[in-house]
Amino acid sequence: MRTWLNFLGLLLAGTALFCSTEAIRQRGEPYPGLANVNRLRTSAMSASGPEGRVIGGSTPAAGTWPWIVSIQNIYSYHICAGIIVDKRHVVTAASCISGLRAKNLICVTGTNDWWNLTASYYQVEKIHAHCNFDKPLYHNDIALLELNEDIVYDDVTKNITLADIDELQEGDVLTMAGWGSTEAQGTYERYLQQASGTYLPVDKCRDKLQNQDDVDLGHVCVQMNVGQGACHGDTGGPLIDQQNRLVGIGNWGVPCGRGYPDVYARAAFYNDWIRTTINGCTIS
Helix, strand or coil: CEEHHHHHCCCCCCCCCECCCCCCEECCCCCHHHHHCCCECCCCCCCCCCCCCCECCECCCCCCCCCEEEEEECCCCEEEEEEEEECCEEEECHHHHCCCCHHHEEEEECCCECCCCCCEEEEEEEEEECCCCCCCCCCCCCEEEEECCCCCCECCECCCEECCCCCCCCCCEEEEEECCCCCCCCCCCCECEEEEEEEECHHHHHHHHCCCCCCCCCEEEEECCCCCECCCCCCCCEEECCCCEEEEEEEEECCCCCCCCEEEEECCCCHHHHHHHHCCCCCC
């Protein structure tokens, strides 16, 4: 474990920071992680205090999301979110890390502010992407990041409980969090935001999205009110039920906050893949 103060002094002098105006992976757009390192930062980072991120969201109290991490590039810029599943592994979307190298990724833990210079960070040693990622398109969008050292747990840093049985019923309240932008193609702010919606079964989700191909039993759909929902930068983030269990990992959507369902990888569907990959086995 290190803090950013140990690390940034070597990087900030004369180093350009990078950003992106890409995803939660918007349908038809490039992989969000790769896009994030291909665009120069175009606007100053907000330093005036907590502002919106998840569209229509609110700022949670410190420690409310102890399992969430900011996945960043080596220039300390937020790429995507991830979720701590054990002391050595963070689960995220495969589209977040597709085309990137492990040595260029860092996971920042224990903070609502991804630009917190005293937060703990961990370097990524290996990337384990699902072998059927995007086969077919927008399916199996899940990956594990294996860290080079154990995460230190405390009051604001813990692992999440995985939902291992699919018990979701239509109308169940589900809550998401992330560091994404407040509008389509907007820039990221600094502070974590959260918002709640209701579970929408696969068949009704397909009808609402007018899409029969890109949503299946491996996905969880969440219906938000107009003006709320996931947006660019929220890919890989957690979706939890009212028992604080992980039920989804941020996957893809359509333009932010317009009343369409947001789509997550279903944690229960990929539970075996997560556990076997952590244990050194591989299954598709």
